[in-house]
Amino acid sequence: MVxxxxxxxxxxxxxxxxxxxxxxxxxxxxxxxxxTSVSDAExxxxxxxxxxxxxxxxxxxxxxxGFSARxxxxxxSCVVLLVAKDRAMDAFDLVxxxxxxxxxxxxxxxLLHNYLVFSHSFKERMLSAQRENERLKNELEEIKVxxxxxxxxxxxxxxxxxxxxxxxxxxxMNLRTSKLNIAKQVIRTYEN
Numbered sequence: 001m002v003x004x005x006x007x008x009x010x011x012x013x014x015x016x017x018x019x020x021x022x023x024x025x026x027x028x029x030x031x032x033x034x035x036t037s038v039s040d041a042e043x044x045x046x047x048x049x050x051x052x053x054x055x056x057x058x059x060x061x062x063x064x065x066g067f068s069a070r071x072x073x074x075x076x077s078c079v080v081l082l083v084a085k086d087r088a089m090d091a092f093d094l095v096x097x098x099x100x101x102x103x104x105x106x107x108x109x110x111l112l113h114n115y116l117v118f119s120h121s122f123k124e125r126m127l128s129a130q131r132e133n134e135r136l137k138n139e140l141e142e143i144k145v146x147x148x149x150x151x152x153x154x155x156x157x158x159x160x161x162x163x164x165x166x167x168x169x170x171x172x173m174n175l176r177t178s179k180l181n182i183a184k185q186v187i188r189t190y191e192n
Contacts, residue, residue, distance in 0.1 A: 007031040007048065009077075011041045011067070012056035021056055021082070024109050028116055036060060038067050045075060051123075052116065056082045057091070065091060069098040076127060078119040082107065142180050149183035152190040 008029040012018045018034040026032065029052065035041050038061045045053070053071045057064030064081060072079040072095070079100045083091045088104035095102060101119050103112065146168065153164035171182045 007050050008033070008052040008054060009041060009044055009048075009050045010034045010054045010056070011038065011059060011064075012036060013058065013060040017056045021054060021107075024107060024112055025052070025054065025116070028113060038062060041067070045071065045077075050075070050077045051120065052080065053077045054080045054082065057087075065094050068100045069095050072098040072100045076123070078116070078123050080115065080119065145187065146179055146183040149186040152186055156190045 006029060008025055008031070010018055010021050010025070010032065012021060012034075013036055015036065018036065022032050022034060033044055033048070033050075035044065036059075038059055041053075044050075053068075053075065055064045055068045055071070057068075059067065064083075068079050068081040071077060079098075081091060081095060081100050081102050082105055083102060085104040085106075088102055092102045101115060103115055149168060150161060150164040153159045153167060154161060157164075159167065168179050168182050168186070172179045175182070
C-alpha cells in the first residue's frame with residue numbers, strides 16, 4: 001500500500017467511470033475528489049495539492065490529452081491518463097514528454113496499484129532532484145555575492161583576495177551573522 005499518497009483527483013465524463021476508478025484506488029488514497037468537469041477539476045487543482053490526478057479519457061469537454069499535459073506541466077502531481085487500449089500508443093506519443101503515465105483500459109487493479117507506486121516513487125525522486133537543484137542554485141548565488149564583495153574589497157581597499165576572504169569571515173564571526181550578510185553590506189557600502 002502507498003502510505004504517503006493521500007489525495008487524488010479523478011476526472012471522468014460519467015459518474016459510473018468515477019465510481020469504478022474510485023473503487024480501484026480507494027486503498028491507496030485517504031481523500032478522493034471526483035468530477036466530470038474539466039473546469040471543476042481546474043478549480044480543485046487551484047485550491048488543493050493532489051498526489052495523483054487521474055484522467056479517464058475522453059472527457060466531456062475535450063479528449064483529456066491536453067488537460068493531462070497541462071496538469072503534468074503545472075502541478076507536482078502524478079498524472080495518469082486512462083485511455084482505450086487501441087488509443088494507448090497515440091496518447092503515449094502525445095503526452096509522454098510531459099511526464100504523463102498512460103494506462104490502457106480495461107484496468108487491472110493490481111497493475112494500476114503498481115503503476116501508482118512507481119509513479120509516486122518517480123515523483124519523489126524528481127522533487128528531491130528539484131530541491132537539490134534549488135539548494136545548489138542558492139549556494140551558487142551566495143558564492144557570486146561573496147565573490148563580488150571580495151572583488152570590491154580588493155579594488156576599493158587594496159586588500160588581497162585572501163585578506164578580503166578573511167575580512168568577511170572575521171566580520172561574520174564578530175557580528176554573529178553569515179558571510180552572505182556581510183558581503184551584502186560590503187556591496188551596499190562600496191557600490192554606491
